[in-house]
Amino acid sequence: MGILLTQGNKKVFLAGDINNLDGDEDRIGPIIGKVDFLKVGHHGFGGSSTTNFLKCLSPKYALITNSYISANATIMERLKKLDIEYHFSTEDKTSVIAIITDNDVSIKYEHTNCEKYISGEMKYVADIWEPEINVTYSTKNTTNTYVEVSINSNEELRSVKGWTLSNDKLKLTKKYIENATEIVTVRDLAGNETTAYIEVSNIKNSDEFKINKLENTYTLTGVDYKNNTVNRFLQMADFDGIYNINLYDDNQEIINSDKISTGSTLRLYNEENNISQDYTIVIYGDTNGDGRLTALDALYIIKNKLGEKKFSNEIYKEAGRITESTRKQKTEPLAIDALSIIEAKLGKYEIKQ
Numbered sequence: 001m002g003i004l005l006t007q008g009n010k011k012v013f014l015a016g017d018i019n020n021l022d023g024d025e026d027r028i029g030p031i032i033g034k035v036d037f038l039k040v041g042h043h044g045f046g047g048s049s050t051t052n053f054l055k056c057l058s059p060k061y062a063l064i065t066n067s068y069i070s071a072n073a074t075i076m077e078r079l080k081k082l083d084i085e086y087h088f089s090t091e092d093k094t095s096v097i098a099i100i101t102d103n104d105v106s107i108k109y110e111h112t113n114c115e116k117y118i119s120g121e122m123k124y125v126a127d128i129w130e131p132e133i134n135v136t137y138s139t140k141n142t143t144n145t146y147v148e149v150s151i152n153s154n155e156e157l158r159s160v161k162g163w164t165l166s167n168d169k170l171k172l173t174k175k176y177i178e179n180a181t182e183i184v185t186v187r188d189l190a191g192n193e194t195t196a197y198i199e200v201s202n203i204k205n206s207d208e209f210k211i212n213k214l215e216n217t218y219t220l221t222g223v224d225y226k227n228n229t230v231n232r233f234l235q236m237a238d239f240d241g242i243y244n245i246n247l248y249d250d251n252q253e254i255i256n257s258d259k260i261s262t263g264s265t266l267r268l269y270n271e272e273n274n275i276s277q278d279y280t281i282v283i284y285g286d287t288n289g290d291g292r293l294t295a296l297d298a299l300y301i302i303k304n305k306l307g308e309k310k311f312s313n314e315i316y317k318e319a320g321r322i323t324e325s326t327r328k329q330k331t332e333p334l335a336i337d338a339l340s341i342i343e344a345k346l347g348k349y350e351i352k353q
Contacts, residue, residue, distance in 0.1 A: 004032060008102020013057060015041030019048035029056035036105045037098050038062045040086070044071035051078050061107060062086040068117040076120055079083055085091055090115050091238050095155075107122055127190040131155050135196050144206050145239055145268065146175045146218075146277065149194045151186060158187045177211040177218070177278075198218075199216045208353070211279065214314055220279040222265055222353040225286060225293050228260045244269040261291030262319040285351050287311070287320040287333075293345060298338040305332065322351055 007010040018024050018041040025041070029052060030082045038059040043049035043066040062084050064071050071088070079086045087107060089096040097108040109116065109125045116125045131153045138148035145336055151157075156169035163172040163184070172186070179201050187193045209222035223233060229246050237245060245256050248265040268276040287297040299318045303309035311317040320333030322340040343349035 002028065002032075005036075005100070009051050009099045010037075010100050010102065010105055011035040012037040012039075012098065012100055013059075014039040015048075017042050017309045019045075019276075020050045020053065021047045025050050025053035032057060035059050036061070037100065038084075038159070040064045040075070044075050046072045046074070049075045049078065050307065051082075051186050054078055054082055054084065057177060059081070059084055061098065061105060062096065063089055065089045068120075081121055085119050101302075115327075127188065127192065130192040130194040131157060131186060131188040133186055133194060133196055135198065137200070139237075140202060142204050144204050144209070146177045146211065147200045148173055149198055149200065151184065157191050158189060158191075160186065166190070167286055175218075176203065177213060179203050181324060214280075214318055217315070218277065218279050219282050219318065221282045221284065223260055223281055223283050224353065225283050225291075225351070228283060228291055229257050230255055230260060231257060233260055234312070239268060244273065259291035261289045262286040263289040263315055279352060282315060282318050282321055284319055285344060289316060293341060293351075295342065295345070298341040301333045301338040301341070302335065303343070305338075324352070 001016050002018050003014040003016070005014070011034070013035045015038065018028070020026060023202075033056065035057045036059060038061070039059055040049055040062050044064040044068075045173070062079055066088065067090055068088050076086065095109070099106045101109055109127055115122050117123075118125070132155075133151055133153045136150045136152060138146075151163070151172040153170050157165065157172060159165045160172055163174045165172055169189075172184075180292050181199045181201075184196045184198060185193055186196055206222070209220055212219045212221065217304055228321055233247070234245065239245060246267045246269070247258075247260060248267065249258070249261065250262070254260065254264065260281055260283070262281065264281045266279040266281055268279075270276040283291075285293045285297055287300040290296075297320075300309065300311075303315075304311055304320070311320065317333065320337055321327040322333070322337040323331070324336055326334055340349050340351065344351050
């Protein structure tokens with residue numbers, strides 16, 4: 001099957017697998033007449049693209065959906081003699097796109113700047129076209145967890161700080177845990193750029209739980225250290241109603257009256273029962289991860305301050321940042337944080353989650 005496309009004053013013929021073994025080209029060539037762009041029939045293999053057929057169509061550009069090595073040398077010689085500029089769409093697995101307007105036909109190479117076979121010669125072709133992108137969101141419904149935003153492209157992209165680039169380089173993703181509006185500059189491998197407008201406004205603030213990102217870890221704060229059992233947590237938790245929730249401590253599932261402590265993991269599963277997200281729980285004041293608030297937690301902060309003992313990682317250090325000022329400045333926990341734990345035990349101070 002062949003397809004003839006007319007756009008304004010321009011014509012394109014896509015020749016499919018048409019050849020001239022049964023005289024097909026001889027019959028349809030005069031009917032088609034002059035075109036501006038030809039997708040060469042039968043992938044440039046022998047038996048197609050006769051001289052008479054090419055003269056009838058006399059395209060400015062021809063595209064061979066095959067490699068330079070595999071295409072028939074005789075056909076390429078005919079194209080060259082008739083001064084028809086021909087291109088290959090599969091060399092280096094790079095796409096070739098013909099842009100047809102009412103009055104013009106032009107050739108666009110996708111992906112990075114590269115050398116290409118054009119009319120039998122290796123030539124350098126610059127990619128001057130910006131990537132075509134679209135933005136998708138994991139959910140548009142109100143959520144109290146996160147929204148994953150994807151920037152999808154028709155060609156390979158460069159990395160963008162704060163975003164994860166897929167292995168095929170065709171997608172950038174980022175998880176938003178707070179509402180945000182921003183403009184992201186996206187570049188292809190050749191440096192052509194476009195912008196993506198991101199707007200996340202459907203994350204609701206919870207009075208009980210708050211999600212943060214600490215280095216490369218998502219954390220969940222707001223677990224009440226006075227009632228930090230699994231049962232109590234599940235009574236308070238409301239993660240959109242579409243997630244199944246499991247809790248783990250040292251990779252062992254905890255249930256019922258088991259205590260949740262700093263360092264415990266909250267795992268969300270989606271409707272397909274695949275892991276949606278892991279959160280590491282931070283209970284402010286529980287600096288040693290035993291699920292309780294005691295003088296030992298205060299002592300841990302003091303020994304850390306004196307250099308006698310170090311927090312094993314940022315999660316436990318975060319648990320030691322009791323006061324708003326320490327937490328906001330992300331400093332080492334101070335004596336005032338240790339004092340806050342003691343006063344909380346005595347009922348004189350309320351640790352804000």
